[in-house]
Amino acid sequence: MENTVGDFLRSRRARIQPEEVGLPSHGRRRVRGLRREEVAQLAGVSVDYYIRLEQGRGAGASDAVLAAVARVLRLDEVEAAHLHVLARPPRPAAAVRGGQQVREGTRLLLDLMAGVPAFVLGRRMDVLAWNALGDAVQGFSAVPPEQRNAARYAFLDPAAREFYPQWDAVAAETVAYLRLDAGRYPEDPRLAALVGELSVRSEEFRRLWADHQVKQKTHGVKLIHHPLAGELDFGYETLAVNGSADQLLVTYTAPPGSPTAQKLAMLASWTAPGAPVAAE
Structure with missing residues (x-):
């Protein structure tokens, strides 16, 4: 790569x-x-x-x-x-050949965050686990396990441009974060395969990848056009999952009483309580 x-x-x-x-x-x-x-x-x-x-x-x-x-x-x-x-490239790390593992404690934390859409991102921006409200917002469970990847969704799913009204910003942020992953793991064959697939199938990805922008995924805003709830105007925060290398807990937030918070409450009322849904 x-x-x-x-x-x-x-x-x-x-x-x-x-x-x-x-x-x-x-x-x-x-x-x-x-x-x-x-x-x-x-x-x-x-x-x-x-x-x-x-x-x-x-x-x-x-x-x-x-x-x-x-x-x-x-x-x-x-x-x-x-x-x-x-x-000064790091020594080649062993590739993650099986599924990246999310600790049971992290899954429990997702479940306890019932009023907050939340999910865990792993290496290569793979979506590893989520809670019920996170699924209600993002629809992770409707995606085949091998395709649950934030970058693949942003660039290869036609629905992404409508789902993210500010798609250009989302696309640039996604590529900049993948660049960091590529720097840390230059010998990762699965990351190379993902970058290759996106480069072949998306002209926008090729252009952004060639620009060599890098950016951490820390916090910001995310505007979503939900198919049922309409416009959702979120802030997002990401937290490193200590003890689980390269995993981030991503949360969406909305001020109490705001239109987005009211729509979240509606989505939550449609979501049955229980353990967080997670990738197999």
Whole structure:
């Protein structure tokens, strides 16, 4: 799977014009943004050293050098951490060949959050478990187990564009999060297969993937057009499931008394109580 430090650094060089960092911009330039030698100069390293870094031969790069490059390229905190991972790749981790396991305690927590739509995302944005209200909002149980993946839904299901009125934002966020996963697990064959499938079947995915944006999934807003309840205007929060690597608990929230909260109460009244539905 393509995911090199060189591609990432070149995409970030292209964002910055020389005059933005105090360099003259004379004559015709063959590349957009900063040249490699300009990044090297501003970061205080030799051109040869920086070229080796872009070529993926920077495994011995120090924290100070990577921090200097991140400063020059104006990387945010997530991008800077991503650069460290790409420049000094982790040892290959064993691929998750079976289903990712959700602890019973996490399933119980989902059940206890009866008034909050909630679900667990795992590696590659696979949807691993959810509670009844989460299912009422997202419809996870209607999807075949092998297709329960947030990225696959966003790009390959025609209904996603109507379900997410702000589809462009959802799509960009989805790809940026997958990029982080690809950096952490460059040897994951299942992730490579997912990226390959999405690239072949979705022009929008190919365009966004080539842009090398990275973003953590932390919090934000999510507008949903529900087939029964209509417009749902959520805030969302994600919490890392400690002790379960690469699992996130995602919750949707709405202020008490708001139109969305009233519609959630209606959906909850249609949902029978019981244990959370979860992937087999």
